[in-house]
């Protein structure tokens with residue numbers, strides 16, 4: 001494996017060289033994706049903010065490290081680290097991660113392990129051994145590791161989860177979604193929000209089995225993955241409360257109306273706007289996706305850093321801070337315009353009009369053409385028709 005040097009944050013990493021064969025990138029023996037640098041930056045902001053909040057030294061597990069990029073950066077860039085445990089099942093990954101640990105002079109802060117994720121998590125599940133933070137960054141679904149992860153985390157600890165299996169979560173593979181996450185997805189224009197809520201819903205039920213509750217600090221979607229940061233807290237009452245915050249979404253593909261139900265048995269079979277058949281998604285998480293105070297601390301932390309791609313992290317966090325998350329399930333302006341058979345209108349214009357008419361409104365980081373509002377679909381359609389007519393008269 002030919003290696004090249006890469007600079008990320010404070011780290012000087014040796015990473016596999018990108019090799020192109022017949023116009024395609026050849027899969028390297030050890031995984032490294034430069035595009036995910038920004039996600040590693042955001043993880044550093046989240047973990048540092050969490051460390052400051054609890055005010056003591058923390059033990060982090062980089063469960064699936066690849067070449068060691070995350071673990072090495074956590075040890076170098078987060079203040080208040082007691083230990084970083086870097087693990088991967090692939091021995092070549094761990095040899096390269098070891099070289100990166102030595103190269104960055106952090107061997108005293110780091111332990112390297114080469115186990116299956118569930119084995120290492122179970123080894124650390126004994127009460128005094130547990131982690132403050134576990135970072136799960138697998139190929140595809142995190143589902144096989146969530147059970148062990150909630151048991152290997154301290155009370156009040158932080159779990160960071162990446163899911164790249166968007167085909168199941170967002171509705172292209174509904175049977176796989178049922179199997180992995182116990183929820184039914186739906187291919188709507190807001191399927192990425194549904195997917196994120198199904199992933200969180202699955203975490204809620206796994207945590208509840210262990211008398212644990214979750215609190216979502218941050219959840220966001222990027223082009224090919226969803227990332228969730230959740231704190232895990234012991235308590236039967238809190239776990240029961242989380243279960244109560246689960247429910248279902250009914251969606252009408254004919255008129256784009258959507259309704260929320262707390263129980264499957266309560267979902268109506270036909271749409272209350274047009275009378276056509278309702279489709280549904282769930283069970284899924286119906287509560288908040290962001291703790292905005294936490295996101296603000298992350299943004300303050302970002303101001304002090306000089307990441308290579310600082311502005312991209314800033315953009316995501318700033319968009320999240322203005323999202324009206326109490327308006328569940330965003331709309332997509334292009335989808336409504338296409339139903340109305342009118343030329344698409346800009347989100348900015350729609351938001352301005354919603355503001356003038358006194359509706360709650362905001363953009364959403366989930367979708368370029370997306371917006372959140374408390375206006376109902378029939379109200380939105382009449383607003384969009386009017387905006388289209390006004391444009392035609394100009």
Ligand SMILES: C[S@@+](CC[C@H](N)C(=O)[O-])C[C@H]1O[C@@H](n2cnc3c(N)ncnc32)[C@H](O)[C@@H]1O
Pocket residue numbers: 030031032033036040063064065066067068069070087088089090093115116117118137138139
């Ligand atoms: C997406 S890559 C991780 C990328 C890395 N976190 C980063 O930011 O560069 C997934 C890694 O999981 C490892 N892996 C796959 N199955 C595993 C398992 N059951 N236990 C531990 N590691 C595993 C692979 O060898 C691979 O290095």
Ligand SMILES: [Zn+2]
Pocket residue numbers: 252253254255256257271272273274275276
């Ligand atoms: Zn309808």
